[in-house]
Amino acid sequence: MSLEFELPLFSFIFIALLTAVYFIKKKVPLVENKMYGAILIAALIAAAVDTFVHLVSAYNTLDALNSDYYLVIDYCNKLISTMFVVIFSCLLSYTLLISYKKILKNYKKLFICIMGFTIMFYVATCFTTVEIIEVGSVRNVVGSTITMGYAVVALLIATNIIFTIINFKKGDKRYYAIFIILIMLIVLYILSLIFKGLIIYDVIMALLCYIMYFTIEDPDIKMIEQLNIARDTAEKANEAKTDFLSNMSHEIRTPLNAIVGFSNLLLEDKTIPDSAKEEVKDIVMSADNLLEIVNGILDISKIEANKLEIVNTEYVFSKMCDELVALSIGRLGDKPIEFKTNFDPSIPKVLYGDVSRIKQICVNILTNAIKYTKEGWIEFKISGVIKNNVCRLIISVEDTGIGIKKENIDKLFNKFERLDLEDNITIEGTGLGLAITKKLVELMNGKIVVQSVFGKGSKFTVSIDQRVVNNPTIKLEEAEEPAEKIVAHNKKVLLVDDNKINLKVAERLLESYGIDTESVESGAAALEKIQNGEKYDMILLDDMMPKMSGVETLKKLKEIPGFKIITIALTANALTGMREKYLQDGFDDYLAKPINKDELNKIINKYLND
Numbered sequence: 062m063s064l065e066f067e068l069p070l071f072s073f074i075f076i077a078l079l080t081a082v083y084f085i086k087k088k089v090p091l092v093e094n095k096m097y098g099a100i101l102i103a104a105l106i107a108a109a110v111d112t113f114v115h116l117v118s119a120y121n122t123l124d125a126l127n128s129d130y131y132l133v134i135d136y137c138n139k140l141i142s143t144m145f146v147v148i149f150s151c152l153l154s155y156t157l158l159i160s161y162k163k164i165l166k167n168y169k170k171l172f173i174c175i176m177g178f179t180i181m182f183y184v185a186t187c188f189t190t191v192e193i194i195e196v197g198s199v200r201n202v203v204g205s206t207i208t209m210g211y212a213v214v215a216l217l218i219a220t221n222i223i224f225t226i227i228n229f230k231k232g233d234k235r236y237y238a239i240f241i242i243l244i245m246l247i248v249l250y251i252l253s254l255i256f257k258g259l260i261i262y263d264v265i266m267a268l269l270c271y272i273m274y275f276t277i278e279d280p281d282i283k284m285i286e287q288l289n290i291a292r293d294t295a296e297k298a299n300e301a302k303t304d305f306l307s308n309m310s311h312e313i314r315t316p317l318n319a320i321v322g323f324s325n326l327l328l329e330d331k332t333i334p335d336s337a338k339e340e341v342k343d344i345v346m347s348a349d350n351l352l353e354i355v356n357g358i359l360d361i362s363k364i365e366a367n368k369l370e371i372v373n374t375e376y377v378f379s380k381m382c383d384e385l386v387a388l389s390i391g392r393l394g395d396k397p398i399e400f401k402t403n404f405d406p407s408i409p410k411v412l413y414g415d416v417s418r419i420k421q422i423c424v425n426i427l428t429n430a431i432k433y434t435k436e437g438w439i440e441f442k443i444s445g446v447i448k449n450n451v452c453r454l455i456i457s458v459e460d461t462g463i464g465i466k467k468e469n470i471d472k473l474f475n476k477f478e479r480l481d482l483e484d485n486i487t488i489e490g491t492g493l494g495l496a497i498t499k500k501l502v503e504l505m506n507g508k509i510v511v512q513s514v515f516g517k518g519s520k521f522t523v524s525i526d527q528r529v530v531n532n533p534t535i536k537l538e539e540a541e542e543p544a545e546k547i548v549a550h551n552k553k554v555l556l557v558d559d560n561k562i563n564l565k566v567a568e569r570l571l572e573s574y575g576i577d578t579e580s581v582e583s584g585a586a587a588l589e590k591i592q593n594g595e596k597y598d599m600i601l602l603d604d605m606m607p608k609m610s611g612v613e614t615l616k617k618l619k620e621i622p623g624f625k626i627i628t629i630a631l632t633a634n635a636l637t638g639m640r641e642k643y644l645q646d647g648f649d650d651y652l653a654k655p656i657n658k659d660e661l662n663k664i665i666n667k668y669l670n671d
């Protein structure tokens with residue numbers, strides 16, 4: 062059987078099917094897809110016209126073809142050559158597109174270039190000729206049109222090879238595919254030059270389209286690529302959000318430092334009337350609330366960005382309980398609620414875990430119990446189950462408060478979700494507390510469960526495993542906080558902060574202890590003071606300063622021979638875990654802004670008390 066027109070016909074049918082499948086299938090709207098679509102259509106036209114030419118050629122004599130049918134044969138071959146130019150221009154554009162995606166943003170211009178180039182080629186073919194010859198039993202087309210076509214296609218392939226080599230990226234499947242296609246084309250090109258009667262180029266074209274479909278233009282590959290791009294963009298946006306939030310929190314803390322600092326000083330001022338003091342108390346409370354909100358937002362964004370780390374240390378269990386009880390009783394105020402505690406005496410004295418995060422979890426559920434209970438009692442209970450040097454802490458907080466409706470229990474841990482707002486409108490909150498609590502518990506591989514009867518009360522139970530420390534390295538009897546304010550006369554402290562108001566707050570706070578202060582606004586100025594031999598008992602050093610940070614300043618200070626002054630990090634960067642970081646950086650201790658009076662008391666007592 063002669064395959065003179067059957068082969069082009071099969072190729073045409075094959076490409077037509079491929080084109081139909083490709084255009085029916087859902088695609089990612091990418092410019093490379095458009096390019097591949099153009100290649101398919103051009104290949105389809107070329108195969109259709111070629112089939113027609115071979116059909117005419119099969120049923121006519123050579124003479125009739127070159128005389129009676131000359132115009133048809135001439136026009137068809139010029140069209141086929143032009144389509145080949147379209148295909149190889151698109152293939153080259155494809156390589157350019159995947160290699161220079163950013164530069165070639167405006168792909169419309171690229172399409173216009175291809176169209177312009179194609180039209181120029183077609184016009185040029187009008188000045189060339191076509192002739193059908195017989196090689197053995199096979200007829201073939203020759204002439205200047207065909208030679209010109211070959212030359213232009215060879216040029217396009219050569220250019221494509223150069224760009225593919227220059228931009229070849231290991232692991233990018235598309236470059237391998239282009240390479241295979243280009244090699245196949247070169248082989249075909251050489252074969253067709255040697256064997257003039259070869260008519261398999263339609264078949265090869267069909268194969269090329271097929272390979273491209275499953276390698277370069279595989280919709281799944283495209284989809285995955287799109288998803289990767291989307292994921293990267295989302296991750297970047299999330300990182301930007303976290304950065305923004307932590308910067309914002311820092312910015313909010315700085316003015317809060319002034320508000321908290323000065324209002325605390327006003328509270329101690331004996332010349333101020335009691336009526337005014339009540340208002341000052343409200344200022345302190347509002348500032349504390351604001352601080353809690355800022356901390357909550359910061360925590361949740363850190364957790365979501367997977368940036369929150371669990372910092373395990375040894376801690377004294379009973380000390381943690383005492384602090385939690387003191388805080389809860391303080392928050393209860395004069396509400397008619399009995400606060401009951403029940404701590405399992407079998408829990409080991411020293412445990413290993415992230416004590417500040419466990420405290421945060423307890424504070425959240427305790428504060429909720431206090432907030433959502435009008436009267437009755439609250440029970441704070443911790444029991445322990447010890448197995449193989451691990452102590453499972455079972456922490457529960459039960460209240461006789463408003464309770465939670467059954468249908469709302471599932472929503473409890475959603476962030477920003479607050480329930481029954483009509484009833485709770487007077488109770489302050491952001492709806493972040495339990496979302497953070499749950500994430501923290503999960504970070505520590507623990508569990509949290511809620512039992513509640515609406516109108517009767519609720520019980521939140523958290524279980525977390527902590528390692529038992531048999532030979533503690535920490536001191537068990539840490540200096541207890543002084544109840545009375547200590548006085549530290551004849552002491553001199555150097556304050557370093559780039560913010561003048563912060564300096565003023567710190568000066569006033571320290572002066573209330575009878576301490577002499579000296580303030581400078583940069584790390585460099587602090588270094589100069591020490592180098593000039595000035596003597597201080599302590600340095601309060603802000604970390605986030607322009608030019609030279611607190612950490613850098615400390616490093617330089619430590620290089621000064623004989624430098625032994627107690628240096629405390631003072632910073633608005635008050636995330637949990639920061640304390641450990643600053644101690645590692647070489648600071649003796651850490652104070653968060655806004656300066657908490659009790660914390661300051663502890664520091665003064667520890668380092669400056671006679």
Ligand code: ADP
Nearest residue numbers: 429430433464479480490491492493494495519
């Ligand atoms: P919020 O800042 O609103 O307290 P939370 O995430 O801590 O946010 O709590 C979410 C919601 O769960 C609260 O608004 C409240 O409706 C409900 N809730 C939490 N704890 C209790 C409780 N002990 N009793 C009753 N309702 C509670």
